[in-house]
Amino acid sequence: DGGITQSPKYLFRKEGQNVTLSCEQNLNHDAMYWYRQDPGQGLRLIYYSQIVNDFQKGDIAEGYSVSREKKESFPLTVTSAQKNPTAFYLCASSSGRPTYNEQFFGPGTRLTVL
Amino acid sequence: QKEVEQDPGPLSVPEGAIVSLNCTYSNSAFQYFMWYRQYSRKGPELLMYTYSSGNKEDGRFTAQVDKSSKYISLFIRDSQPSDSATYLCAMSERGAQKLVFGQGTRLTINP
Numbered sequence: 001d002g003g004i005t006q007s008p009k010y011l012f013r014k015e016g017q018n019v020t021l022s023c024e025q026n027l028n029h030d031a032m033y034w035y036r037q038d039p040g041q042g043l044r045l046i047y048y049s050q051i052v053n054d055f056q057k058g059d060i061a062e063g064y065s066v067s068r069e070k071k072e073s074f075p076l077t078v079t080s081a082q083k084n085p086t087a088f089y090l091c092a093s094s095s096g097r098p099t100y101n102e103q104f105f106g107p108g109t110r111l112t113v114l
Numbered sequence: 115q116k117e118v119e120q121d122p123g124p125l126s127v128p129e130g131a132i133v134s135l136n137c138t139y140s141n142s143a144f145q146y147f148m149w150y151r152q153y154s155r156k157g158p159e160l161l162m163y164t165y166s167s168g169n170k171e172d173g174r175f176t177a178q179v180d181k182s183s184k185y186i187s188l189f190i191r192d193s194q195p196s197d198s199a200t201y202l203c204a205m206s207e208r209g210a211q212k213l214v215f216g217q218g219t220r221l222t223i224n225p
Binding site: 004042102 | 118120122146148150155156157158163202204209210211213216217218
């Protein structure tokens with residue numbers, strides 16, 4: 001089955017800790033994205049990558065970092081510099097073709113800061 | 115002003131009703147329009163994808179785009195309790211990889 005997996009489903013972090021959220025896809029998609037969703041709000045773009053070893057900041061990149069060493073994987077690190085990290089984090093991918101840009105989402109990771 | 119506006123609701127309707135969900139936008143360069151359905155604590159799933167103006171139908175769902183008014187709609191016919199979810203509109207410019215999302219409308223279908 002093709003799809004996007006995210007792990008863990010739930011994550012708890014203490015103040016001052018960095019944590020890394022995993023995102024893997026087997027759809028052979030070139031582009032991958034990380035979003036943050038807060039209650040009552042839409043999706044806000046954190047980072048995106050259109051090709052391996054390249055990524056761009058989204059609208060709310062401060063306090064986050066990413067890497068794209070493999071086409072299938074796009075991990076997100078939430079650093080201690082992110083002041084309000086409790087949120088639902090969603091990873092997505094798309095083919096990367098300009099006329100076929102719909103995104104497909106993973107199941108999400110819920111991060112809670114204790 | 116946000117680039118995409120969507121009434122967050124909540125919207126509650128009886129089973130079998132026709133539901134109308136809407137988004138307005140300000141960027142006339144948007145060419146691709148999508149509707150996603152998101153169940154509680156799950157990732158969004160793509161429902162409808164349309165290019166430019168016009169209608170697209172898929173079963174009980176119809177997506178409508180009016181570019182002259184910068185207005186898109188999703189209609190759900192014969193609504194079912196299983197349609198209860200948050201519905202997100204999303205759109206993008208031609209050639210762009212980034213999507214701009216609406217806030218999402220929370221819909222409840224009452225049996």
